[in-house]
Amino acid sequence: MSYDKRFDGRELNELRPIRAKTGVVKNAVGSAMFEIGKTKAIAAVYGPRELHPKHLQNPSCGRLRCNYNMLAFSGSGDRVRPGPSRRSKEISYVTELALSPVLDLSAFPKTVVDVFIELVQTDAGTRCAGICAASMALADAGFRMKDLVCAVSVGVVGDTPVVDLCYDEEAYEDGAVDIPVAMMPRSGKITLLQLDGDLSKEKFEEALSMAREACNKIYEVQKKALKERYKESSQ
Amino acid sequence: MGEILVKEKDIVAPGDIMTTGMDFIPADGAIRDGENIVAAQLGIADVKGRLVKVIPLNGVYIPKRDDIVIGRVIDMTFSSWFVNVRYAYDAVLSLKDASSDFIERGADLSAYFAIGDAVVAKVSNVNKSMAIDITMKGPGLRKLTTGTIVEITPQKIPRVVGKQGSMISMIKEHTGCQIIAAQNGRVWISGKDAKDERLAIKAIKFIEDNAHKSGLTDKVKEFLTQGASQ
Numbered sequence: 001m002s003y004d005k006r007f008d009g010r011e012l013n014e015l016r017p018i019r020a021k022t023g024v025v026k027n028a029v030g031s032a033m034f035e036i037g038k039t040k041a042i043a044a045v046y047g048p049r050e051l052h053p054k055h056l057q058n059p060s061c062g063r064l065r066c067n068y069n070m071l072a073f074s075g076s077g078d079r080v081r082p083g084p085s086r087r088s089k090e091i092s093y094v095t096e097l098a099l100s101p102v103l104d105l106s107a108f109p110k111t112v113v114d115v116f117i118e119l120v121q122t123d124a125g126t127r128c129a130g131i132c133a134a135s136m137a138l139a140d141a142g143f144r145m146k147d148l149v150c151a152v153s154v155g156v157v158g159d160t161p162v163v164d165l166c167y168d169e170e171a172y173e174d175g176a177v178d179i180p181v182a183m184m185p186r187s188g189k190i191t192l193l194q195l196d197g198d199l200s201k202e203k204f205e206e207a208l209s210m211a212r213e214a215c216n217k218i219y220e221v222q223k224k225a226l227k228e229r230y231k232e233s234s235q
Numbered sequence: 236m237g238e239i240l241v242k243e244k245d246i247v248a249p250g251d252i253m254t255t256g257m258d259f260i261p262a263d264g265a266i267r268d269g270e271n272i273v274a275a276q277l278g279i280a281d282v283k284g285r286l287v288k289v290i291p292l293n294g295v296y297i298p299k300r301d302d303i304v305i306g307r308v309i310d311m312t313f314s315s316w317f318v319n320v321r322y323a324y325d326a327v328l329s330l331k332d333a334s335s336d337f338i339e340r341g342a343d344l345s346a347y348f349a350i351g352d353a354v355v356a357k358v359s360n361v362n363k364s365m366a367i368d369i370t371m372k373g374p375g376l377r378k379l380t381t382g383t384i385v386e387i388t389p390q391k392i393p394r395v396v397g398k399q400g401s402m403i404s405m406i407k408e409h410t411g412c413q414i415i416a417a418q419n420g421r422v423w424i425s426g427k428d429a430k431d432e433r434l435a436i437k438a439i440k441f442i443e444d445n446a447h448k449s450g451l452t453d454k455v456k457e458f459l460t461q462g463a464s465q
Contacts, residue, residue: 029295048295048323059364102249104275107297109364111323139249142294142390144275146266147250186250186273219250226248226277230292230447 003158007168013210015152015164015217020132020225022140030141032225034133037166038123043133045141048111056112062105063112066095068130070119076167091127092117098131098151098182098192104144113143124167124178125153131182131192136222140229148222149191150215151182154207156199161207163214179204181211185219188212239282244449246292247274253287264289279447292447296321296389296419298367302358303376305384305421306369308348316348318356318369321389321419325367332359332370353379355415355423375415382413382425385436387443389420394446395439402442402452409459410435434462 006012016037025031028044035041051057068091070080095117105113115137117130128151135149155165156177162169170178177197183190195204237256241247251274253265261267264276265287274280278289298304298320306318306326316333317325330338334347348354355376356369371377387395395416396403407414412426412435422439426432441458445451 030293050323108323139277140293142277142291144264145249146268146273146275148248184250186252186268223248223251227246230246 003160003162003172003174006162008166012160013163013213015214016166018218018221020136020221021228022136022226023229028137028141030137030139030143032133032136032140034129034136034222036125036129036132036164038121039119039125039129040121041117041119041126041129041133043115043117043130043137045113045115045134045137045143047113048105048108049114051110051112057110059109060106062108062110064096064100064103064105064115065112066092066099066115066117066134068092068095068117068119068127070122070126074119074122076123091130094192094194095127095131095134099135099138099149101189101191102135102146102149102184103138104146107144113138122167124165124170125180127151127192128153128180128182132218132222136226139226147184147186148219149182150185150218150222151180151192152211152214152218153178153180154211154214155179156197156203156207159203161203161210163210179207179211181208181215183212183215185216241280241282243280243282245280246278246447247280247289248277249275253280253289254282258285259287260285262286262288264291291390293388294390298322298326298358298361298365298419300358300361302418303415304356304358304369304419305379305415305417305423306354306356306419308350308352308354311344311348311350313344316344318354320356320358320367320369321386321421322365322367324365326356326358326369327367328354328356328369328371332368332372334371348378353384353423355379355417379423379425382423383432383436385422385424385439387420387422387439388446389418391443391446392416392418392420392422394451395422395442397452402455405452405456406435406438406459409463410438434459437462 019035022032024033025044030045131151182192237258254272266275278291304320306320310317316328359370360368410431415423
């Protein structure tokens with residue numbers, strides 16, 4: 001049986017409803033909330049600070065350190081154990097790699113900039129929501145960036161390429177392939193691409209071009225949210 | 236022929252294309268990407284002649300030579316003090332930059348500056364790896380013994396000071412306080428009584444919250460007269 005009608009009635013290339021806001025954590029240098037469907041991420045940026053242990057310091061530029069964390073009852077299943085795990089460490093690391101190509105920390109040698117990403121509620125696509133929130137939070141903090149980073153997960157459910165999978169689609173019984181993609185929208189360069197599963201080259205390319213299209217939509221939302229904070233109250 | 240894609244005072248996000256063509260030159264907060272000039276920071280677009288730049292709205296303090304900073308002494312050695320100036324690493328105030336007195340070997344340095352003291356100092360040198368040296372030698376540089384220090388976003392200090400110091404002198408006049416606005420985003424306020432100081436602090440916070448708006452001087456004036464009558 002082919003998957004041609006999506007569980008939540010969306011078009012194949014339709015994203016879940018997105019809400020984004022910056023300045024949500026007052027004590028942080030910069031912060032952002034990014035919500036896509038039932039997945040909600042909050043990112044807060046702190047620093048630059050002194051970096052320890054010392055051997056991690058880079059004398060020519062600052063270091064980006066991300067921390068991805070899911071809250072205990074953020075999923076709809078069992079309690080997830082928060083804090084570092086194999087999975088959260090991996091995601092923290094790929095988030096760093098996805099964001100560092102745009103970020104310019106050369107003004108802060110030997111320091112670290114911390115980004116804490118908390119997943120308050122999850123329904124698949126958490127690392128992508130986390131990357132979107134983190135890139136907005138870094139921009140909100142006033143760091144120099146070549147571009148923002150937009151991320152979305154695409155996939156092949158059954159035999160159908162779709163955009164922005166929800167948890168039910170990810171767990172589709174006839175098999176689903178999930179491909180989180182992060183990119184710099186202006187140049188179209190990809191900064192994160194993970195793939196776990198089995199699919200043909202054609203399907204992969206189809207999914208990837210859908211991801212590019214979806215990222216551009218997310219980019220507009222991110223830019224709007226960044227500017228909104230300074231617009232709403234003006235005059 | 237190049238084209239300007241942003242309006243004056245537009246808010247731009249990183250990645251926004253500001254101008255096209257090679258006629259323009261990127262300055263602070265903007266970068267060249269092929270033929271275009273792109274914003275590299277969240278801020279207000281500013282195109283002056285051929286120079287394209289972004290005035291940042293938020294950020295952390297990046298020390299520069301000759302900046303006036305307000306710092307707090309957090310540690311000392313036998314020949315220097317370590318001063319927090321709101322950067323990741325502490326600034327060093329060495330003995331020869333601290334005082335022109337003759338200081339005998341083994342003298343008690345806390346007589347000059349003790350841990351916890353606040354000082355107005357000048358950044359005398361910043362090297363490539365951002366090791367910061369500060370000096371107390373210069374007009375107006377001294378230990379702060381009275382008053383209150385408030386912290387605001389360093390990028391908003393130019394708004395607090397205003398054109399040729401218009402804003403800060405207005406606050407001084409209205410409240411009768413002495414004010415020092417340092418480049419690292421710390422503002423020292425000292426008035427005859429606490430009520431004046433509170434009004435000045437409120438005015439400075441008001442400027443911080445409304446820094447991106449136009450006609451700020453008039454708004455602050457209104458704010459001060461209202462506050463003074465209460």
